[in-house]
Amino acid sequence: MMDWTDRYCRLFHRQISRQALLYTEMVTAPAVIHGDRDRLLGFDQTEHPVALQLGGSDPADLAEATRIAADYGYDEVNLNVGCPSDRVQSGCFGAVLMERPGLVADCVAAMIAAAPVEVTVKCRIGVDDQVPEEVLPAFLESVAGAGVVRFAIHARKAWLKGLSPKENRDIPPLDYPLVMAMKRAFPALHVSVNGGITSLGQAEAFLADGLDGVMVGRAAYHEPYEVLGEADARIFGAGAGPDxxxxxxxxxxxxxxxxxxxxxxxxxxxxxxxxxxxxxxxxxxxxxxxxxxxxxxxxxxxxxxxxxxxxxxxx
Incomplete structure (x- = not known):
């Protein structure tokens, strides 16, 4: 959602739903450390609950960026291990890190130690020729062992060789049953599903089937009221939202x-x-x-x- 979910987008979405957790665009850890922090991290206090999504693969940089994010008041810091863009691959972060679960574990351990803010992970079910049924449970076990308890899983592989970032959002088939299986295999983890979800009804069905959360991206952007307008009442049991x-x-x-x-x-x-x-x-x-x-x-x-x-x- 880079160039989409900026502070103004999130502020707009917050007027529709008071309860949904909002995510920033992915920001790299070096940019947070060395860049214009107020421009990259500033947000309106009415946006809470709001999570900062970080990209990176250096534990020290990610730890420092997490400390900075905590000082800004973010409710969560999410490490992106799912983005398949060329820029991300060349920097050795995003979906390519699915191939290096040990490094991801080192990264989140450093982030957790850096500040008292919840650290979560967004990932894919695998990349390229990996077998998702084998690599995803091993990845979750390794990263959870470092202290992460909340995962958002995009239910598609990322093909780093041969597909563009746009194609990676649509062409690899969705495997929702595998995400469901991960929740059954790791009942103590908070598991959210992402990818291809276009309606509030779909989200309700996933929750009814035992998942802990649902992450909606493009549909919430292009059809914000259809996705968020009744979310507070139907998902969170709150009062009716605004028209x-x-x-x-x-x-x-x-x-x-x-x-x-x-x-x-x-x-x-x-x-x-x-x-x-x-x-x-x-x-x-x-x-x-x-x-x-x-x-x-x-x-x-x-x-x-x-x-x-x-x-x-x-x-």
């Missing part, structure tokens, strides 16, 4: 503050294009925001212009 118009109203003060500090409307509204997905007038909503929000000086009047026909159609 789509209330979500926009909740975003207005956040947008106004961003504009006052020199930000551009498009930085936030690009994440809101899918809010009215499947509703009458959704195309007009997307078109107005796409065409006008990036213009110099664009302000809340553009949001009002996009929202007006939606209110008329809903009346």
């Amino acid at each position: 789509r118009f209330e979500v926009v109203d909740r975003m207005r003060p956040h947008i106004a503050r961003r504009l006052e500090t020199g930000g551009r409307l498009h930085q936030i509204t690009r994440h809101m294009l899918g809010l009215f997905h499947g509703q009458p007038g959704a195309r007009s909503w997307r078109r107005i925001l796409s065409e006008r929000a990036n213009l110099p000086g664009a302000g809340l009047e553009v949001l009002d212009a996009a929202l007006a026909p939606m209110r008329d159609l809903a009346a």
Whole structure:
């Protein structure tokens, strides 16, 4: 979800669901240590609960990045052992680390020792010619032995040779039964499933079958209200969430503050294009925001212009 789940995306999603755990884009440990920390790690306090996703393979760097993240107030630090991008492979982190469970164990042990924040792992079921039924349980056992108790498992292999990152999100077949088997094999672990999940109904089915959590990526981005709008009530047993118009109203003060500090409307509204997905007038909503929000000086009047026909159609 790099370039997608930035602080403005997460702030928007938080207005829809108060309960769902939100994840940052993956940030490399060296970037956290040496880069612009406020830009990379800054977040609005209303985003809680929020997890920082780190990439890296050097235990010392990951430990230092975890200390920094804890100081910023993150609720969780997640080590990404699932991303198949070329940039990640060349840096020896992401999915390529599925081939080095001992190193992953060293990394998470250092992270856990560094700060009192929960350390979790996101992984694949295997890479390339690995046999998932063999490597995944061995990987979980090794990393859990270092102290990790929560895993999010993308139920696909990552083919590091021959498939692009985009193809790796769709082409390798999903193996949900293997993830279910890992929960049965490691009942003490908190196991979440990821990959190919497009609806809240699917998430409910996985939870009913015994999994502890469900991670939703692209569907939550492109159809945020369909995935998150009833999540608090149906998954967490909380009260009914806001309707789509209330979500926009909740975003207005956040947008106004961003504009006052020199930000551009498009930085936030690009994440809101899918809010009215499947509703009458959704195309007009997307078109107005796409065409006008990036213009110099664009302000809340553009949001009002996009929202007006939606209110008329809903009346």
